[in-house]
Amino acid sequence: MRKIIHIDCDCYYAALEVRDFPELRGFPVAVGGQGPRGVLSTCNYEARAFGVRSAMPTARARAMCPGLIIQPSRFDVYRSVSRQMRAIFARYTDQIEPLSLDEAYLDVSDSTAFAGSATRLAEHLRHEIKQELGITVSAGVAPNKYLAKIASDWHKPDGLCVITPDKVAEFVQALPVERLFGVGQKTAERMHQLGFRTCGDLQQASLMTLIDGFGRFGPRLYQLARGEDERPVRTERFAKSLSVEHTYPTDLSDETTCLQQLPTLFEELQRRLAKRTQTGAIERVFVKMRFRSFQQTTVERALPVTEASFTTLMTEAWSRRGEPVRLLGLGVRFAEQASNQQLALFEGLTGGGVNAVHQSPVEFDEAVTEQ
Numbered sequence: 001m002r003k004i005i006h007i008d009c010d011c012y013y014a015a016l017e018v019r020d021f022p023e024l025r026g027f028p029v030a031v032g033g034q035g036p037r038g039v040l041s042t043c044n045y046e047a048r049a050f051g052v053r054s055a056m057p058t059a060r061a062r063a064m065c066p067g068l069i070i071q072p073s074r075f076d077v078y079r080s081v082s083r084q085m086r087a088i089f090a091r092y093t094d095q096i097e098p099l100s101l102d103e104a105y106l107d108v109s110d111s112t113a114f115a116g117s118a119t120r121l122a123e124h125l126r127h128e129i130k131q132e133l134g135i136t137v138s139a140g141v142a143p144n145k146y147l148a149k150i151a152s153d154w155h156k157p158d159g160l161c162v163i164t165p166d167k168v169a170e171f172v173q174a175l176p177v178e179r180l181f182g183v184g185q186k187t188a189e190r191m192h193q194l195g196f197r198t199c200g201d202l203q204q205a206s207l208m209t210l211i212d213g214f215g216r217f218g219p220r221l222y223q224l225a226r227g228e229d230e231r232p233v234r235t236e237r238f239a240k241s242l243s244v245e246h247t248y249p250t251d252l253s254d255e256t257t258c259l260q261q262l263p264t265l266f267e268e269l270q271r272r273l274a275k276r277t278q279t280g281a282i283e284r285v286f287v288k289m290r291f292r293s294f295q296q297t298t299v300e301r302a303l304p305v306t307e308a309s310f311t312t313l314m315t316e317a318w319s320r321r322g323e324p325v326r327l328l329g330l331g332v333r334f335a336e337q338a339s340n341q342q343l344a345l346f347e348g349l350t351g352g353g354v355n356a357v358h359q360s361p362v363e364f365d366e367a368v369t370e371q
């Protein structure tokens with residue numbers, strides 16, 4: 001039986017703002033864009049009391065909470081504290097899988113600290129982070145990643161929730177389907193219509209029923225409903241590239257229209273780059289274009305990460321076919337890291353890509369937020 005801890009900082013960026021500017025303490029604070037089209041990346045609990053949320057347009061948040069203090073983001077600080085936090089984890093385990101700057105899974109199955117008690121280790125980590133870094137984190141302890149992540153959210157903020165193996169069945173029985181990863185609002189509504197409100201309800205359904213109702217997600221749902229999740233904690237999370245892309249509701253008819261989309265895409269790419277957990281240097285930049293005919297092209301160069309570089313690449317990509325465009329993407333490729341070189345060599349020999357090391361592009365109309 002494995003022991004997994006999921007650590008999640010409480011409103012991380014906002015917490016660091018309050019830590020570094022103590023005069024903000026007690027006031028509603030958010031971090032994000034201040035301009036007319038700005039969006040918040042996170043806010044503290046004082047702001048949440050007014051209904052302010054992550055990914056909310058700044059203007060709307062200001063209307064809900066006139067006293068809201070909006071701090072510009074300081075990703076250099078967020079990244080450096082994230083590294084310090086990882087160093088604290090590394091005192092107890094090398095099985096660390098960072099999910100973002102403020103979240104990580106630890107597999108402590110083999111840890112001998114605290115006589116092998118994952119609960120006491122989690123409490124200790126929370127204590128050390130608070131003492132040394134001045135922020136609070138919530139932790140979940142469970143036999144797998146899926147339950148550990150739900151648990152860390154259970155007693156947020158500054159909380160700990162432990163789901164021991166003998167409590168798994170009872171815990172999932174009452175777990176609302178909305179809490180499952182991969183169940184958005186639409187899927188949840190569909191589940192309710194079919195009479196599934198909790199994982200206990202889902203357990204009554206056969207595998208075939210779930211496949212009929214939810215397609216490819218069916219088998220996964222069957223496992224989740226039973227509290228099962230075999231995914232290992234992956235310590236090597238080397239992305240080879242990072243990109244943002246957008247599929248347009250109506251095709252972009254000409255080069256000018258494509259170039260008009262560039263600033264928004266570029267801004268989103270910069271936001272994603274600022275938050276990256278990947279540490280390798282950026283080697284190349286690229287533009288991806290998919291045309292009406294579904295033909296696709298990518299133009300890639302060793303250029304700096306600037307809007308001008310992407311303008312050059314986009315112009316070239318357009319000229320290759322000169323037909324209306326359905327999808328535009330901007331991205332960067334990272335240099336291989338030392339411990340990744342074996343894999344790179346292997347890839348070179350087989351000529352194939354290894355999906356596991358790719359960070360898939362993020363559709364940027366899915367809000368990228370931090371809780």
Ligand SMILES: [Mg+2]
Pocket residue numbers: 008009010011012102103370371
């Ligand atoms: Mg968080």
